[in-house]
Amino acid sequence: MADWNANQYLKFEDERTRPPRDLIAQIPLQHPKRVIDLGCGPGNSTELLVARYPDAEVIGLDSSPNMLAQARARLPKCSFIEADLTSWSPPAGTDLLFANASFQWLPDHPAVLRHMLQALRPGGVLAVQMPDNMDEPALALMSKVAGSGPWAGNPALASAAREPLPKPEGYYDLLKPLCAELDLWHIVYNHVMADHAAIVEWFKGSALRPYLDALAPAMRADFLAAYLVEIKQHYGARHDGRVLLPFPRVFILAVR
Numbered sequence: 001m002a003d004w005n006a007n008q009y010l011k012f013e014d015e016r017t018r019p020p021r022d023l024i025a026q027i028p029l030q031h032p033k034r035v036i037d038l039g040c041g042p043g044n045s046t047e048l049l050v051a052r053y054p055d056a057e058v059i060g061l062d063s064s065p066n067m068l069a070q071a072r073a074r075l076p077k078c079s080f081i082e083a084d085l086t087s088w089s090p091p092a093g094t095d096l097l098f099a100n101a102s103f104q105w106l107p108d109h110p111a112v113l114r115h116m117l118q119a120l121r122p123g124g125v126l127a128v129q130m131p132d133n134m135d136e137p138a139l140a141l142m143s144k145v146a147g148s149g150p151w152a153g154n155p156a157l158a159s160a161a162r163e164p165l166p167k168p169e170g171y172y173d174l175l176k177p178l179c180a181e182l183d184l185w186h187i188v189y190n191h192v193m194a195d196h197a198a199i200v201e202w203f204k205g206s207a208l209r210p211y212l213d214a215l216a217p218a219m220r221a222d223f224l225a226a227y228l229v230e231i232k233q234h235y236g237a238r239h240d241g242r243v244l245l246p247f248p249r250v251f252i253l254a255v256r
């Protein structure tokens with residue numbers, strides 16, 4: 001897949017940074033020495049960790065050079081690692097592994113969750129948030145648009161959708177045998193979008209990326225226009241013209 005675009009992602013920085021705020025608020029650690037932000041992106045979540053734990057060594061990890069360049073510029077005093085989460089292990093002495101909106105991109109994220117939790121010392125914390133929105137119209141409509149129009153039949157488009165996440169019970173059975181405490185919860189945010197086009201802009205920075213990568217560049221604008229038509233049909237405008245984007249997310253907090 002093409003590299004991430006930090007500027008596109010940060011067009012909705014306030015909304016995208018709300019879930020890591022809510023996750024950090026639940027972490028039961030007071031004075032961790034080493035904190036690692038897994039899939040740190042442009043450093044928005046890393047910045048929250050630095051603010052909460054000013055005396056800790058806070059490290060950001062990401063596989064995207066574009067995202068890491070933004071993160072390094074934003075937080076020059078932090079260290080950042082370019083690495084792939086699927087083949088990386090935390091160093092001994094890590095107290096907190098934090099991952100906001102990154103694990104859903106991994107091919108077999110449950111296995112990576114287990115691996116990360118197993119690597120922690122007793123009392124260490126794994127704190128994770130992932131979008132749990134594959135049943136939302138905005139996501140289903142990407143697949144619908146991919147299956148019709150001149151691009152239909154492109155095999156790369158057929159595999160552009162992410163797999164739905166496991167249910168909370170699945171995470172419980174996977175992780176609880178490895179930890180002392182496990183807290184699982186959902187929050188549905190209702191993001192206020194300026195208009196329907198803003199929903200398209202939002203997903204251009206995330207879930208639409210694999211679809212756009214799969215398309216020939218000349219077809220991308222038509223694909224986005226067809227997607228916007230569908231979004232307008234499925235999301236009503238409010239009295240002021242704005243559009244609510246319901247966004248369910250799952251939170252996982254494991255204390256080793």
Ligand SMILES: C[S@@+](CC[C@H](N)C(=O)[O-])C[C@H]1O[C@@H](n2cnc3c(N)ncnc32)[C@H](O)[C@@H]1O
Pocket residue numbers: 004016017020038039040041042043044045061062063064067083084085086099100101102105106206
């Ligand atoms: C949606 S952004 C999340 C950014 C930030 N944590 C936040 O709270 O907004 C997801 C990040 O996960 C990173 N990522 C995806 N797959 C990865 C992998 N296999 N290894 C490391 N990072 C990965 C991407 O490069 C991207 O920066």
